[in-house]
Amino acid sequence: MKIIIIGAGDVGFYIADKLCREGRQVVVIDTDNERLMSLEEHIDAQFINGDGSSPELLKRAGIEQAGMLIAVSNRDEINLVACMVAHYFSPQTLKIARLRNPDYQRYPDAFKSFNIDLFINPEYEACKKIENLLEAAPAIDVVKFADGRVLLVGFRIEAEALMDGSKLYNLNKIMPGYAPLVAAIYRGRNVIVPRGADQLLAGDIAYFAVLADQLPRLLKLTGKRETPIEKVMIAGGSNTGLYLAQQLEQKGMKVKLIERSQARCEELADQLSSTTVLCGESMDAELLEEENVSSMDAFIALSKDEEDNILATLLAKSLGVHFGITLTNRLDYVSLVSSIGIDAAVSPQLAAVSRIMRFLRRGKVRSVEAIRARNAEGIEFTALESSKAVGRPLKEIDFPEGSLVIAIVKENEVFIPSGDTVIQPGDGVVIFATRKAISKVEELFSVKFEYY
Amino acid sequence: MNIRLIIKLLAALNLVLGCTMIIPLVMAFVLKQPDIKAFAVSLTITVVLSTAAYLSTRKVRGELNHRHGFLVVSLGWLSVCFFGALPFYFGGQFGDFTNCYFESVSGFTTTGSTILTKISTLPKATLFWRSIIQWYGGMGIIVLSLAILPLLGVGGMQLFKAEVPGPVTDKIQPRVRDTAKLLWRVYVIITAAQVLFLWLGGTSLFDSICHSFTTMATGGFSTKDDSVMSSFGLYNEMIITFFMFLGGVNFALHYMALKGDIKAYFRDGEFKVYTGIVVTATLLLAVVLYLVHIYDSPFTALRYSVFQVVSIMTTTGYNSADYELWTVAAPIAPVLFILLMFIGGTTGSTGGGMKVIRVWLAIKHGYRELFLLIHPRAVRMVKIGGKVVPEAILDSVIGFVVLYILIFIFATIIMSLLGYDFMTSVTSVATTLSNVGPGLGEVGPTDNFNGIALAGKWLLIACMLIGRLEIYTLILLLVPEFWRR
Numbered sequence: 001m002k003i004i005i006i007g008a009g010d011v012g013f014y015i016a017d018k019l020c021r022e023g024r025q026v027v028v029i030d031t032d033n034e035r036l037m038s039l040e041e042h043i044d045a046q047f048i049n050g051d052g053s054s055p056e057l058l059k060r061a062g063i064e065q066a067g068m069l070i071a072v073s074n075r076d077e078i079n080l081v082a083c084m085v086a087h088y089f090s091p092q093t094l095k096i097a098r099l100r101n102p103d104y105q106r107y108p109d110a111f112k113s114f115n116i117d118l119f120i121n122p123e124y125e126a127c128k129k130i131e132n133l134l135e136a137a138p139a140i141d142v143v144k145f146a147d148g149r150v151l152l153v154g155f156r157i158e159a160e161a162l163m164d165g166s167k168l169y170n171l172n173k174i175m176p177g178y179a180p181l182v183a184a185i186y187r188g189r190n191v192i193v194p195r196g197a198d199q200l201l202a203g204d205i206a207y208f209a210v211l212a213d214q215l216p217r218l219l220k221l222t223g224k225r226e227t228p229i230e231k232v233m234i235a236g237g238s239n240t241g242l243y244l245a246q247q248l249e250q251k252g253m254k255v256k257l258i259e260r261s262q263a264r265c266e267e268l269a270d271q272l273s274s275t276t277v278l279c280g281e282s283m284d285a286e287l288l289e290e291e292n293v294s295s296m297d298a299f300i301a302l303s304k305d306e307e308d309n310i311l312a313t314l315l316a317k318s319l320g321v322h323f324g325i326t327l328t329n330r331l332d333y334v335s336l337v338s339s340i341g342i343d344a345a346v347s348p349q350l351a352a353v354s355r356i357m358r359f360l361r362r363g364k365v366r367s368v369e370a371i372r373a374r375n376a377e378g379i380e381f382t383a384l385e386s387s388k389a390v391g392r393p394l395k396e397i398d399f400p401e402g403s404l405v406i407a408i409v410k411e412n413e414v415f416i417p418s419g420d421t422v423i424q425p426g427d428g429v430v431i432f433a434t435r436k437a438i439s440k441v442e443e444l445f446s447v448k449f450e451y452y
Numbered sequence: 453m454n455i456r457l458i459i460k461l462l463a464a465l466n467l468v469l470g471c472t473m474i475i476p477l478v479m480a481f482v483l484k485q486p487d488i489k490a491f492a493v494s495l496t497i498t499v500v501l502s503t504a505a506y507l508s509t510r511k512v513r514g515e516l517n518h519r520h521g522f523l524v525v526s527l528g529w530l531s532v533c534f535f536g537a538l539p540f541y542f543g544g545q546f547g548d549f550t551n552c553y554f555e556s557v558s559g560f561t562t563t564g565s566t567i568l569t570k571i572s573t574l575p576k577a578t579l580f581w582r583s584i585i586q587w588y589g590g591m592g593i594i595v596l597s598l599a600i601l602p603l604l605g606v607g608g609m610q611l612f613k614a615e616v617p618g619p620v621t622d623k624i625q626p627r628v629r630d631t632a633k634l635l636w637r638v639y640v641i642i643t644a645a646q647v648l649f650l651w652l653g654g655t656s657l658f659d660s661i662c663h664s665f666t667t668m669a670t671g672g673f674s675t676k677d678d679s680v681m682s683s684f685g686l687y688n689e690m691i692i693t694f695f696m697f698l699g700g701v702n703f704a705l706h707y708m709a710l711k712g713d714i715k716a717y718f719r720d721g722e723f724k725v726y727t728g729i730v731v732t733a734t735l736l737l738a739v740v741l742y743l744v745h746i747y748d749s750p751f752t753a754l755r756y757s758v759f760q761v762v763s764i765m766t767t768t769g770y771n772s773a774d775y776e777l778w779t780v781a782a783p784i785a786p787v788l789f790i791l792l793m794f795i796g797g798t799t800g801s802t803g804g805g806m807k808v809i810r811v812w813l814a815i816k817h818g819y820r821e822l823f824l825l826i827h828p829r830a831v832r833m834v835k836i837g838g839k840v841v842p843e844a845i846l847d848s849v850i851g852f853v854v855l856y857i858l859i860f861i862f863a864t865i866i867m868s869l870l871g872y873d874f875m876t877s878v879t880s881v882a883t884t885l886s887n888v889g890p891g892l893g894e895v896g897p898t899d900n901f902n903g904i905a906l907a908g909k910w911l912l913i914a915c916m917l918i919g920r921l922e923i924y925t926l927i928l929l930l931v932p933e934f935w936r937r
Contacts, residue, residue, distance in 0.1 A: 002626060020627075023627075025625065025626035025627055025630070026626050027626050033842060040609055041518065041609070041610060044608060044609060044626075044627050044628050044629075045626050045627070046623045046625070046626035046627075
C-alpha cells in the first residue's frame with residue numbers, strides 16, 4: 001500500500017524518511033525539483049515534480065491504491081484541494097492535511113465536505129508544546145506518556161548545582177527517600193543511557209522519568225526555582241504569538257507581547273484582553289528593560305525569523321530572564337541552541353511530525369515521541385505474552401545498549417520500575433531507546449514499532 | 453571512506469555471481485562436458501572468497517554516500533568481470549588472462565566482441581556461460597542485486613541510476629527494490645517469449661536460450677562461428693530482429709505494456725524517434741543495397757538491411773550477412789553503421805551507445821541556439837514529449853556527449869599509434885565504447901579481436917566498461933578530487 005506525501009519540506013521529509021525506513025512505499029510530490037533531487041539521495045521513495053493538488057498527478061502517483069495521503073505542503077489551498085481530489089478518486093484513503101490559517105481551525109465544520117481525517121497546524125502544535133514547557137519550567141523539555149501520567153523531563157545540569165558530579169546511585173543521598181530515574185543523558189552530541197555508575201556533569205542535559213505528581217519533588221532536587229510561571233513576555237505578534245497569548249491569558253498568566261508593526265499591534269490589542277501589547281523591536285534592549293524583562297518568568301521569541309528569535313532570547317537572558325524559549329523552523333537549530341544558553345527550542349515542524357506520528361501509531365504501539373530532534377525516541381506500547389521480556393524481573397533481562405524501561409502502565413496504576421519489577425502481559429511499557437537500539441528493542445518485545 | 457562497507461557489498465554482488473555458476477556446472481555435469489573442472493574451480497574460488505569477505509564484514513552497517521556509490525558500482529563491475537572470467541581461464545580455450553578478461557568484460561557489458569577464432573567447438577557449458585553473463589549484464593548486475601539482496605536499501609537509487617542507462621531514470625515503483633524486481637521480471641518474461649518463438653521456429657532449445665539471452669541483453673554473443681548468417685533462416689532472423697528492437701526500448705515502457713497499456717509506447721517521445729531512425733536507416737540502406745546490385749531482389753535487400761540496422765542501432769552486434777563486403781559498392785553502409793553505433797538504444801533499455809534521447813536533446817539544444825541568434829529575446833524551452841527538459845539535465849547531456857566524443861577520439865588516437873589502420877582504429881573504439889560488438893577492418897563481422905595487441909585489448913576493455921557505465925561513474929575514479937577528503 002502506498003503513502004503519498006505532498007510537500008517535501010521538513011515535515012514531509014521527516015515523515016517520508018521514517019516511513020521509508022519501515023519499508024513503506026512512499027511517493028513524495030513537490031513543485032521544487034531541486035529539493036526533490038537532493039532528497040532522492042537520502043530516501044528510497046518515488047519523487048514526482050509538480051502540483052500536488054492536480055488530479056492528473058495524483059493519479060500518476062497512484063492515489064487509487066494509496067492507503068494514506070499526507071498533505072503537508074506550505075500552502076493550505078493545495079493541501080485542501082489535494083485531499084478533496086484524493087477523496088474523489090479513493091474515498092477510503094486516510095487523509096491528513098496541514099492547515100496554517102487559524103481561521104480554518106476555528107470553523108472545522110466548514111471543511112467537513114473535504115473528508116479530512118486529521119488537520120495539523122504546526123504553529124498550533126508548537127504552542128501546545130510551549131505550554132507544556134511552561135508548566136514544567138524550569139525543565140527544558142517535557143514529553144508526556146500514558147495520557148500525561150508519566151513525564152520524561154529534561155533538565156540542564158548547572159555547574160555547582162546539587163547534582164553536578166554526583167553518581168547516579170548517589171542521587172538518593174541528595175534528597176533522602178527519593179531516587180529519580182535518569183533515562184538519558186545528552187552530553188555534547190552523544191546520547192547516553194546511563195547505568196548507576198555514570199555521573200552527571202555540568203552542561204549535561206539529563207532526562208528524568210517521573211510520574212506527573214512527583215514533578216515538584218524532582219524540581220526541588222534539581223535545585224531550580226519551583227515557583228510556577230506567572231509572567232511571560234512574548235516577542236513576535238504572528239498568529240502563533242496571538243494564539244499563545246490567548247492560551248496563557250486563559251490560564252491567568254500576565255502576558256506582555258511585543259510586535260513590530262503598529263497596525264498589527266492594534267489588531268492584537270483588539271483580540272486580546274489582559275495582555276499588554278507593546279509596539280517595538282524585540283531586540284531593543286531599552287524597551288525590554290523599560291518593561292522590566294528581568295522580573296519576567298519566561299521569555300518566548302516567536303517571530304518568523306529564527307535568527308532574530310535566537311538573538312532576542314539571548315538578549316533577554318542576558319538582561320536577567322531565567323527561562324528563554326525560542327521558536328525555530330530549522331531542525332538543525334533545535335539541538336544547537338541549548339549549547340549557547342537558550343533553555344529550550346521549539347520547532348513547529350517537529351511538533352507537527354509528533355502529532356502526525358501519534359495519529360498514525362497502530363497495533364501494539366500506544367504512542368511514540370521523538371526526543372531532541374531525531375536521535376532517540378520514547379515509545380509506549382503494550383507488552384505481549386510472547387516477548388522474552390515479559391514475566392521476568394527487569395534486572396534479569398539483557399536490554400540492548402541505549403534502551404531503558406522508564407515506566408509501567410497498568411490499568412489504574414502507573415509506576416517507575418525498579419530492577420525487581422516484572423512486566424505482565426497486557427501492561428503498558430514506556431521505553432526510551434536511541435535510534436540504534438530501536439530494532440533490538442523491537443526484537444526483545446517482539447513488537448514492531450510501526451506507524452502505519 | 454567506509455571501506456569495509458564497500459567490501460561487504462562487493463562480496464554480496466560476487467556471491468550472487470558465484471551462485472549462478474551452478475547452472476553451467478550442473479549442465480557440464482549432466483552433458484559430461486570437458487569444462488566441468490573449470491566451472492567447479494571457478495565456483496569454489498568465487499564463492500569461498502566472497503563468502504569469506506562477506507562474513508568478515510557482515511556486521512558493518514552504514515549508509516552509502518555519493519562517493520561510496522560510484523565506488524561500489526565501478527569496483528562491482530571490475531570484480532564481477534574478474535570472477536566471470538575465471539571459467540574461461542580455467543577452461544583453457546581462451547589463452548592468456550587478458551583474453552579471458554576481455555571476453556568476460558565484453559560479455560557483462562553486452563558488447564559481444566570476442567577474441568575467439570572458433571566458437572562452435574567450445575564446450576556447451578562455456579558457451580552457455582558466455583550467454584548468461586551477457587544476459588546478466590544486460591539488465592545489470594547491480595539492478596539484480598538490488599532486486600534480490602536486502603542490504604542495498606538507502607543509497608540504492610544512486611547505484612540504480614549509475615547502471616540503468618539514460619540521463620533521467622524514473623522509478624516505476626516507489627522503492628528501488630520493487631522497481632528493480634519489476635524490471636527483472638519484465639526482462640525474464642520477454643526473454644522467455646523469445647526462447648519460445650525461436651524454439652517454435654525450429655532452433656534447438658540450447659541455441660534458442662543462448663540467443664535469447666544475448667538478444668534481450670543486446671549483447672550479440674552467438675554460439676555459431678558466423679553469428680546469425682547461415683543456420684537460422686528468415687523466420688528466426690525476423691524473430692531476433694523484433695526482440696533486438698525490444699531490447700533497445702525502455703523497459704519501463706515494456707512494463708506498462710505488459711500491464712495492458714500498449715499506448716504507453718506511443719506516448720513516449722524517445723520511442724517515436726528511435727523507431728523513426730530505425731525505419732529511415734533501414735529503408736535507406738535497403739534502397740542503396742538494391743540499387744548498387746548487391747542484392748537483386750528488393751525483398752532480400754530489405755531483409756538484410758533491417759537485421760543489420762536493428763542489430764547495430766540496438767548495439768547487439770549480430771550479423772546476418774558479411775556487411776564488410778558492402779562497403780566498397782555502398783560506402784553509405786559503414787558511415788551509417790558508425791552513426792547508428794553512436795546513437796545506440798534508448799533510456800532504460802539494455803542497449804548501449806549515447807542513447808537516442810541524448811543525441812536528440814543535443815540536436816534540439818543546438819537548434820535552440822540558432823533560434824536564439826535569430827530572435828535574441830525569445831524564451832524557448834527544450835521539450836520532449838511536450839514536457840520541458842530542465843536546464844540541469846541539458847547541461848549534463850551536453851557534458852556527456854562531449855566526454856563521449858573526447859574519449860572516442862583519445863582512444864582512437866591510441867589505437868592508431870599502436871599501428872592499426874584508420875577503419876580498424878575508429879570502428880574498434882566505436883564498437884566497444886558503444887557496446888556493439890564487431891567493427892570493420894581487422895575487427896569486422898567475420899573477424900575477431902584476438903589479433904589486437906595487449907595494450908589495445910586493455911584499452912578496449914576500458915572502453916567497454918566506460919561505455920556500459922555511461923562515462924561518468926568510471927571516469928570519476930580517475931579524478932584526483934574524488935579521493936580527497
